[in-house]
Amino acid sequence: MRLLLLAFFIPFISHAQTLSEVQSTGHGMDRPSAISDALRQAISQACGTYVQATTKVENYMTLEDAIVTNTSGYIQSYQVISEKKNGNDYEVSVTAKVSVDPLKKDAALLSQFTGNIRFMVLYDERFVKEEEKNNYRFAYNRINEKLLESKLRYIESDKFSQTSKEVYIALGKDTSQSTFAQRSGMISDAEFLMLIRNVQVRVEQKSAGLYSAKATIEASAYDNCTADGLASTAAEGEWKTLPDKEQAVKKAIQSAVEKCYPQLMAAFSQRLGSWVNGAPFQIRFYGVKTPRYIIQLIELLHQDADFGGEMQHMLTPDYIRLDFTYKGRPTALYNKLMQYIDQLPELKKLQLDVKIFYGRQLSLAPPKYVIPGNSQPLTPTK
Numbered sequence: 476m477r478l479l480l481l482a483f484f485i486p487f488i489s490h491a492q493t494l495s496e497v498q499s500t501g502h503g504m505d506r507p508s509a510i511s512d513a514l515r516q517a518i519s520q521a522c523g524t525y526v527q528a529t530t531k532v533e534n535y536m537t538l539e540d541a542i543v544t545n546t547s548g549y550i551q552s553y554q555v556i557s558e559k560k561n562g563n564d565y566e567v568s569v570t571a572k573v574s575v576d577p578l579k580k581d582a583a584l585l586s587q588f589t590g591n592i593r594f595m596v597l598y599d600e601r602f603v604k605e606e607e608k609n610n611y612r613f614a615y616n617r618i619n620e621k622l623l624e625s626k627l628r629y630i631e632s633d634k635f636s637q638t639s640k641e642v643y644i645a646l647g648k649d650t651s652q653s654t655f656a657q658r659s660g661m662i663s664d665a666e667f668l669m670l671i672r673n674v675q676v677r678v679e680q681k682s683a684g685l686y687s688a689k690a691t692i693e694a695s696a697y698d699n700c701t702a703d704g705l706a707s708t709a710a711e712g713e714w715k716t717l718p719d720k721e722q723a724v725k726k727a728i729q730s731a732v733e734k735c736y737p738q739l740m741a742a743f744s745q746r747l748g749s750w751v752n753g754a755p756f757q758i759r760f761y762g763v764k765t766p767r768y769i770i771q772l773i774e775l776l777h778q779d780a781d782f783g784g785e786m787q788h789m790l791t792p793d794y795i796r797l798d799f800t801y802k803g804r805p806t807a808l809y810n811k812l813m814q815y816i817d818q819l820p821e822l823k824k825l826q827l828d829v830k831i832f833y834g835r836q837l838s839l840a841p842p843k844y845v846i847p848g849n850s851q852p853l854t855p856t857k
Contacts, residue, residue: 493575494551495521500568506558509567514550515543517571521578542581542748549578581751594622595630595665598672599652600639610674613725614692617732618669625740630663638662653697653704660699666834668697669739672707674731676724686720688727689713692735696742700835701757701798706742710735753783753800754835756808760795760827761840768821769795775815793847794838809837 497520501513522539542549553571560566596618598611615632622629630638642658656670673693681687690712696705712730717723760769769788776782776799784800801808809829816839817823830846831838840846 495573495575496570497521497573498556498568498570500566503565503567504563505565506567509558509565510553510555510569513567513569514553514571517553517569517573518543518549518578521549521573521575522582542578543744548581548751549574592667593628593630593663593665594667594669595635595660595663596622596669596671597635597639597656597659598670599655601643601650601655602652607674610676610690610724610728611671614671614674614690614728614732617729618671618736621732621736630665634663635659653695656695656697657699657702660697661833664833666698666700667743668699670695670697674728676727678720678724681716684718685716686718686723687714687716688720688723689715690724690727690731692728692731694735694739696739698746698755700833701755703755705746706739708735708738710738750800753781753802754805755784756799756801756835756837758797758799758812759836759838760797761793761830761838761846762825762827762844763795763822766790766795768819769797771819772815772822773797775818779811779815781811805835812837 497517499513499516499520501509501511501516503509503512519539522542551572551574553569555567555569557568558566596615598615600608600611603611615635619629619632638659641662642655645658646655652670652672656668660666660668671692671694673691675691675693677689679687691709692712693707693709695707697703698705710731712727712732712734715723715726715730717726763769766788773786773788776786781803782799782801784798786797786799788798789796803811809832813827816827825841827839827841829837830840830844838846
């Protein structure tokens with residue numbers, strides 16, 4: 476009987492989940508949004524207890540923000556214990572049971588990618604009037620300060636200035652701000668970009684020698700490795716009134732940054748949160764004449780559980796592009812990919828190797844192939 480009971484309970488024990496019961500409070504414009512915020516706060520608490528406290532994670536705040544976007548994956552159940560409405564603010568407190576095992580698993584997976592992520596804030600001086608340059612520079616510096624406060628890695632201003640000069644020369648007559656941002660990010664090895672498109676400041680002179688200013692910042696967020704636009708925002712700050720006109724303008728821009736920055740970071744967090752099913756990668760095949768060989772490669776990748784996504788390929792004038800997701804260790808991707816390429820005689824014959832390895836974007840080409848835009852073949856990076 477004792478052996479029978481033991482045999483009965485072993486499967487139950489082996490499949491038991493670790494649950495963390497936490498209390499949290501959320502706010503929103505209505506009850507559903509307040510509950511959603513409370514559940515995000517519950518996941519954040521569990522992250523602090525079971526992820527940050529037990530593992531060494533770089534860019535932890537980025538990791539946590541990404542994880543809490545996926546409440547349905549970690550909240551097993553919850554109960555509303557109190558709620559109240561105060562004007563336009565709805566407050567809800569809940570007791571939630573958070574599933575710790577998938578939380579730790581996804582944190583471990585995402586930490587492979589978030590540790591090396593670098594942000595770049597930039598603006599295109601070609602579209603900035605001389606009298607507006609100080610406003611753009613001030614907004615640029617304030618956003619970099621927000622990244623520093625969040626303990627995130629970013630491209631510093633000296634590097635941005637140097638990179639901009641190189642990009643302007645390379646672009647020639649191309650006036651696209653998006654192309655400017657993408658080229659700048661690639662040269663600087665920054666994966667996520669914040670492009671300040673417009674800084675507008677309205678100033679009014681008041682009585683008693685006072686000045687009132689209000690600023691609006693238009694900005695876009697990009698995942699530069701896959702050339703995807705993530706979000707665009709126009710954030711308006713509060714009116715700021717001071718005796719000094721210049722200081723009023725700065726305070727107004729600072730207020731607009733306080734509204735703009737969270738919106739851009741929310742887009743990045745949403746992007747990172749989707750990586751629990753695999754981070755997006757892009758391969759560019761130069762010197763491959765027909766997509767038939769890439770289709771054969773896709774068939775092989777479909778057999779590997781680490782590769783996923785829609786695995787779409789696209790022809791461009793210079794290369795064949797392949798998009799997919801990968802949930803293994805980033806350092807293992809190159810060897811795995813080359814093993815599959817070597818299984819296809821026509822691709823193996825080309826002796827493809829990495830010419831450019833930029834974040835989650837790889838450019839492959841034959842040994843003597845010169846990638847357009849580069850004056851000479853680049854040394855392969857492995």
